[in-house]
Amino acid sequence: MFRTDPETPDAFRTPVEEVFIRNHLGRRPELDADSWSLTVEGLVERPLRLDFQALRGLPQTRFTAVHECFGNPLQPTVPTRAVTNLEWEGVPLAEVLALAGPRPEARHVWLEGADRGDFAGESDVSFLKDLPLEQARTEVVLAHRMNGEPLRPDHGHPVRAVAPRMFGTNSVKWLTRIVLAAERPEHLFTTRLYTRVLPGESEARPVREKDVSSKLLSLRDGSTVPAGVSELAGYAWSSTEVTAVEVAVDDADWQPAELDGRGPDPSWQRFRLRHDLAPGAHRIRCRATDSAGRVQPLTGDRNAVHEIAVVAV
Template sequence: MSPQVPAPEPDFTPTDDVFVRKHLGVPDIDVADWALVVEGLVEHPLRLDMAAVLSLGTQRLAAFHECFGSPFAPDVPTRAVAQVEWAGVPLAAVLDRAVPGAGARHVWFEGADTGSFQGQDGVTYVKDLPLSVARGDVFLAHRMNGEPLRPEHGFPLRAVVPRMFGTNSVKWLTRVVLADRRPEGLFTTRLYNRVLPGESSPGPVREVDVSSKLFVPEEGAQLPSGEVELSGRAWSTTEVVSVEVSVDGGPWETAAVAPPGAGPTWQRFSLVRELAAGRHSIRCRARDLAGRVQPLAGARNAVHEVGVEVGGDGLKRRPG
């Protein structure tokens, strides 16, 4: 077990710095004309405008948010990750009003984004989850970091699925369908599937991998020689129990790791290290409570590495 540092308040990524992904463009939605439809195997189909959504109350969810990357290159690291404070309502509050039928096993999430993708026309972005998972984990967000959702982040309402890759957090949400089966579609059964270690057949891309990323210093940073704080963030589906840092391919050194927060948030790690003048490479790897460790190479969550230049010129360092 690595040494721990006190758990800070959740550090949120400025909205301007949160990554944006869109397969079918950003739809132009007038909230006055928008509604969330809940239908399928439910006893009480719903049509909720924004006033009805807001009447359910507003809760907050602090959570890390990670992009899986290209579905055509599932083993290539993207390292696109952020931490966001969402405001909205758990999907369970909506499902309780709709009352799922006895045969409902899956929940389909449909966005307003439609268009052409990979030579296929008339595509709508649809994802799905087992009902048991959707009822417990899915959050319907209408605010992000204290402000209304921006169009590129899913205005006026989006799904947020903690501890799962961002591809499952459908933006511009317009329709929730309860069904007895998974939907056949481009983004459900054709793309965003992978074979996990120890398994023989592909399954949908859902739960995140154990991962970590160096935030300070950044790639190409110029630093003064002497003691430098190496810091970053680590995350997984469960608690990250240790993070190690290696300089120039040397032995792995144990970093201090903040304990997990109250929700699905990332954990800060840091290590103070003496760096001599010259070029250095710095790597980090995390281990989680389930025993998973970041691989050195060949996977989308392979260890992160940055290169820095250290000199004796007193160049300014940024705090971690």
């Protein structure tokens, strides 16, 4: 299920009601926190089954991070602009892995949700993702709260994985099973979909770390606005810190925008530029650069520059 993307509100933390919903496999599973459990199995010294109370009893962490949909895996270069910024609370995956004791030959962590269904011509498949063990141990959190409230059913209640520097496809909802393995799983959502060839490379790699991107939010596409000085503002994000944002109006040169720093959490960064809009129709674009030197492409890929059209009167 890929719903039409709502307008992301111009707020640092996205209200839960405005968060996009993605579900590849039809009806969402109905899970109850009182009967839910999580198994940890495979190449571990001590296989585990944790209930919700046991998980809540482990050390907790809280952070704010960008949550972005990669897009339809059948159309991987089409921009979606589905992005939010959320506060998460949960248990670092490292705490759970420490209880299970990964064996020396374990190299990968498989994360599996309770949802099953049909997708892309395959029947009765689960939603399964995998990450290298060390990366998963360092980055993944098993979240049970979002924006200070328990996860809602559409967002993975009662527990989901959250990989804050990665696209949302890696943040498995309705998490019920973790497997440690020596190899990656051959699966629809690991090796056949959600892969891509990055610029300058020749081999496909899994869709994981976020691209550099930005979105204009202070003005709505297609809106009518007062002529005169207007603040052209929005948010920029990446898997690393964004170091610059530029804004272009019509066919004029790109202008550097004022950009907030990211801070300790992997959240998005606000940018702003005051510009005098003459009466008439205008095209406004923004593009971001991150600390890895990546720049948003003008066209042709999922993170191509965001463009809106407004009429000043």
